[in-house]
Amino acid sequence: MAMPAETDTTIPKYLRDKYAIVGVGETTYTRGSGITTRALGTWAVRNAIEDAGLKPADIDGMLSYQSGDSTFSTFIAGDLGIRPNFYMDVFGGGSSTEALIGIAIGLMEAGMCKAVAIFRAMNGFSQVRIGGTGARSVAPVSGDALHGRAYGWQSAGQMFSPTFMRHMHDYGTRPEQVAAVKAIHSEHASNNPKAFYKKRFTVDEVVSSRFICKPLHLLDCCVETDNGTAIVVTSAERARDCRHPRVLIRGVVGRCNKPRTDMHYQHGPISTVAGHYARDILWPNSGVGPEDIDVTGSYDAFTFTTMLQLEDYGFCKKGEGGAYVSDGTIRLGGRRPNNTSGGHLCEGYTHGQNMVIENVRQLRHDADDSCPVGPDGKRRHTYDYREGGCRQVKRCELTANLGWANPGTGSAMVMRND
Amino acid sequence: MSIQATYLGMPLDINDLDVENLAYFKHCAAHDFHLQKCSACGLLRYPPTTACPWCASPKSEWMAVEGRGAVHSYTEVHHAIQPAFRQHTPYLVLLVDLDTQKGKPTEHEALRVVGNLVTPDGTLAPPDQVRKVGIGTRVRMVYADVTEGLSLPHWTIDESAPQPAKPWRYPE
Numbered sequence: 001m002a003m004p005a006e007t008d009t010t011i012p013k014y015l016r017d018k019y020a021i022v023g024v025g026e027t028t029y030t031r032g033s034g035i036t037t038r039a040l041g042t043w044a045v046r047n048a049i050e051d052a053g054l055k056p057a058d059i060d061g062m063l064s065y066q067s068g069d070s071t072f073s074t075f076i077a078g079d080l081g082i083r084p085n086f087y088m089d090v091f092g093g094g095s096s097t098e099a100l101i102g103i104a105i106g107l108m109e110a111g112m113c114k115a116v117a118i119f120r121a122m123n124g125f126s127q128v129r130i131g132g133t134g135a136r137s138v139a140p141v142s143g144d145a146l147h148g149r150a151y152g153w154q155s156a157g158q159m160f161s162p163t164f165m166r167h168m169h170d171y172g173t174r175p176e177q178v179a180a181v182k183a184i185h186s187e188h189a190s191n192n193p194k195a196f197y198k199k200r201f202t203v204d205e206v207v208s209s210r211f212i213c214k215p216l217h218l219l220d221c222c223v224e225t226d227n228g229t230a231i232v233v234t235s236a237e238r239a240r241d242c243r244h245p246r247v248l249i250r251g252v253v254g255r256c257n258k259p260r261t262d263m264h265y266q267h268g269p270i271s272t273v274a275g276h277y278a279r280d281i282l283w284p285n286s287g288v289g290p291e292d293i294d295v296t297g298s299y300d301a302f303t304f305t306t307m308l309q310l311e312d313y314g315f316c317k318k319g320e321g322g323a324y325v326s327d328g329t330i331r332l333g334g335r336r337p338n339n340t341s342g343g344h345l346c347e348g349y350t351h352g353q354n355m356v357i358e359n360v361r362q363l364r365h366d367a368d369d370s371c372p373v374g375p376d377g378k379r380r381h382t383y384d385y386r387e388g389g390c391r392q393v394k395r396c397e398l399t400a401n402l403g404w405a406n407p408g409t410g411s412a413m414v415m416r417n418d
Numbered sequence: 419m420s421i422q423a424t425y426l427g428m429p430l431d432i433n434d435l436d437v438e439n440l441a442y443f444k445h446c447a448a449h450d451f452h453l454q455k456c457s458a459c460g461l462l463r464y465p466p467t468t469a470c471p472w473c474a475s476p477k478s479e480w481m482a483v484e485g486r487g488a489v490h491s492y493t494e495v496h497h498a499i500q501p502a503f504r505q506h507t508p509y510l511v512l513l514v515d516l517d518t519q520k521g522k523p524t525e526h527e528a529l530r531v532v533g534n535l536v537t538p539d540g541t542l543a544p545p546d547q548v549r550k551v552g553i554g555t556r557v558r559m560v561y562a563d564v565t566e567g568l569s570l571p572h573w574t575i576d577e578s579a580p581q582p583a584k585p586w587r588y589p590e
Contacts, residue, residue, distance in 0.1 A: 137500045142431040146439055147465040150430060150570055151534050152495060152503040153511045161493030162513050169491070169553050169586045211496040211508075214588045260471055265513055266464065268526035270491060 016287060017248040019105045020239035021415065023052025023117075023232030024357040029196040029348030031125040033226035038071040040228030041121030042079040048117060048230035049080075053243030056080040059232065061113035062087040063104060065096035065351065069128035070121045085113045092255075093130075094299055095403035096120070097231070097352035098411035099254030104233040115234040120353050125224040130349055131155055147263070156301060156406070157216050163407040164215050164304040167271035170319070173307075175215060177322035179206035181303035181338075182219050182345050184331045189342025191332070191391040193369045196225050197346045200387060203326075206303075220303040222344035229353035231360075247363045250398070250414040251285030253278045257409050264408025274410035275312030275402060282313070282400075286414035290314045293414070294396045295362050296336060297355035299404035300343040306330075309402040309410065310338070332385040332393065340367060340391055352403045356413070359399040363417040368392045423565035427502035430564065438466035441480060446569040449561050451485045453529065454478040462519050464529045472523060483529075485559025486576065487516040489551060489585070490530055506542040510535035512573050514557055533572040536560060540572055551575065552585030 025047025027033070027040050041064070049056055059082045062073035066089060073087040086107055090096065097118070104116035124130040132155040141149045153159060167173050183203045189195035201219060209218040239246045256278035259267040283289050290313060298306040303325075311321035315336070324330070330338035341347045341358040348354060361367040368379040371390050381392040396417070403411040421432045421440070432439050438454070442465070445452035453462045458475035462483060469476045490513045498504045512535055515528040535543040535551055540562035551557075556579035561569040575581075 132499045138428075140429040140431045142433065143436060143439070144465070146430065146432065146443070147532055149500070150425065150428065151511055151532055152498060152500055152506075152509060153493075153532065155499045158493055158495060158499065158511065162491035162511070165493060165588065166491040166553070168588070175589065211494075213496060214494040262467065262471070263465060265530050266471075266527060268490075268528070270513075 015105065015109065016250055016285070017416070018236050019108065019233055019249045020236045021231055021247045021249065021360050022234050022239045022242040022244070023048040023050070023054065024360045025051050025230045026354065026357060027228045029194060029225045029227050031196070031225055033123055033126060036071065037069070037121040037123055037127070037228070038075050038079070040123070040226070041071050041076040041119050044121060044228030044230040045076055045117050045119050046080060048232045051243065052232045054115065054232065056082045059115050059117045060085040061104065061107055061116035063100045063116060063118045064089045065092040065100060065120055066122070067091060067093060076119065082117070093351045093405060094301060095255055095352065095405035095409055095411040097356050098252055098401055098403045098413040101231070101233055101249065101413060102252035102254040105249065105252065108235060115232060115238065117230055117232050119228060119230040120351050121228040122351070123226040124349050126226050130224045157221055158213050160302065160305070160407055161213050161216060162265065163270050163273065163308070164302070167304070167308065168215060170269065170271045171322070173322040175207050176203050177326040178303045178307055179203045179220065180326035181300060181306045181330070182206045185300060185339050185343050185345045187385070188332055188337070188340045188391065189346030190387045191370060191385065191389055192341050192347060195342040195347040196223055197342070215304070216302060222301050222349050223346065225348040227348050227350055229350045229357060231353065231356060244364050244366070246418050247360045248416050248418070250288065250416050251282055252411070252413045253281040253285065254411045255405065255409055256281060256411065258407070261408050264406070270407070272318070273308045273312050273407045275309045275412070278410050278412050279313045282412045282414065288398060288414060290400070293336060293398050293400045295340065295359060295393050295399045296330070296338045297359050297399065297401040298338050299352055299355065299402055300339055300345045301404060303345070305404045306338060308407070309404060313400070313402055313412065332391065337393055340393060356401050359401055359415060362393055362396045363399060363415055365392060365396065419567070421565065421568050423568055425562070425564045425570065428500060430568065432568070438468065440567070442466045443568045445480060446561055446571050447563070447567050449569065451483050451559055451571060452480040453483045455481040461523060462529060464531055483516065483518050485571065486579070487514045487531070487557060489513070489553050489555045489557060490515045490528065491553060492551070494548065494588070508545065508548055509542050510548050510551060512551070512557065514573055531571065533559070536562065536572040536574055538574050547575065552587035554582040554585040556581055
């Protein structure tokens with residue numbers, strides 16, 4: 001496809017499109033997997049390698065992210081007969097996916113390995129609950145947490161809400177505008193048999209669900225699930241021999257921060273998030289701009305996180321995120337659909353991987369699970385987005401994933417097809 | 419000296435190595451709010467840090483700071499995560515811009531000090547007070563005494579200050 005004229009670069013241009021995502025895989029999104037994170041990670045990585053048309057012996061790099069709630073790479077490697085030339089398990093949740101893809105590119109560029117599997121395995125509902133209830137809620141409060149958890153300011157929703165609230169104050173953003181994110185993602189999930197929640201919700205149902213912490217209603221919050229997810233990255237050259245059409249990595253920005261990342265609220269405007277800084281790396285590195293993007297994957301731990309990132313990465317003017325997410329743009333059939341699998345709000349919570357997986361499938365033109373299969377084994381997409389119908393976006397050549405750790409930290413990636 | 423104590427059913431723990439937090443909470447225990455002032459550039463900082471966020475100087479001294487300001491943003495928690503807070507919902511977590519050093523070193527910065535809305539004796543505020551407070555509400559610092567050497571700074575409505583006619587609240 002034709003690319004717009006180059007603007008500026010902060011990476012060597014030759015890295016653009018030099019690496020590709022060749023395999024994606026996941027386990028079933030459940031509440032109560034009944035298996036260990038080792039098993040979840042093993043099945044997800046195995047599925048991603050299979051999807052790539054590779055063998056475990058072809059993988060020689062492994063990366064994972066976790067927060068003391070998962071299994072290290074070496075055990076997954078052992079289960080699958082992978083002998084890593086490099087592995088690293090990092091501490092982290094949201095925004096790790098894109099950041100680790102950037103690290104994988106660096107590893108291969110440095111000649112340290114040739115194909116990297118990245119996984120996240122979590123029993124986020126049945127073991128270590130991502131919302132922070134259970135064992136995490138009664139751990140001793142010390143160090144920096146003395147200025148947070150001691151005040152009943154612990155869960156992600158509680159920690160992020162002053163940002164969300166201030167955005168409503170600064171820009172007049174209305175609850176029902178933001179609730180449209182859940183309503184639209186639930187429409188997408190209703191066309192995704194893999195989604196944990198397939199039920200469609202209306203904006204009214206979202207804003208009339210009970211409050212968790214203002215401005216968040218229950219249905220503004222994502223679903224905690226148990227799942228393993230995995231992605232295989234290799235060079236664009238090797239990708240030619242893999243099973244699916246190539247999905248090329250155009251540019252990455254990893255865990256970019258607002259000032260005062262020790263406590264980002266010290267530096268305002270607090271209604272601005274890390275994307276405001278990350279976009280100055282993402283777009284020049286990718287050689288494209290937000291107007292060129294066909295599909296977004298904006299992290300939806302909460303309805304608000306989707307909106308704030310789309311705004312700060314420049315998909316609309318600052319302050320107009322409420323209108324952008326509620327005017328139909330982000331719906332399947334709209335100008336630029338977001339989280340076509342239903343995302344964290346509906347499909348399942350993976351700390352970002354399922355949104356990258358979905359965009360890989362969109363770029364392969366293979367996101368569908370419902371349309372009729374032709375004699376060549378490929379879906380005949382109907383582009384009829386009614387409940388239970390098609391999920392493939394008709395024109396999908398460029399995607400952007402916007403990963404969120406917290407208001408002060410984010411990652412992003414642009415991918416394209418051939 | 420390290421401190422272990424229980425507050426609202428939560429174990430709090432400051433170890434011997436954490437000299438910044440030990441000093442911070444010692445001043446709070448004397449109900450005399452202090453922040454670190456950088457010896458090189460003269461800026462105050464919050465929360466306690468090892469070096470200056472603006473000039474990286476490791477040297478600082480503790481300075482008395484007036485505990486008054488206005489609510490910059492907040493959340494009103496209805497579904498508590500920590501068991502100890504469940505009997506106190508809804509409660510407010512406030513981010514308060516101190517009057518001291520507001521808008522410095524840049525217009526977007528302030529010493530934004532976290533605390534709950536409490537009554538003057540340091541207990542979590544009842545619902546009628548929670549409903550009154552929003553962005554812009556003037557508050558003053560009060561303390562919840564936990565143990566020797568450890569009190570938590572909190573916020574209460576500043577009855578002596580002129581209040582905005584209508585502080586901004588989440589639309590009901």
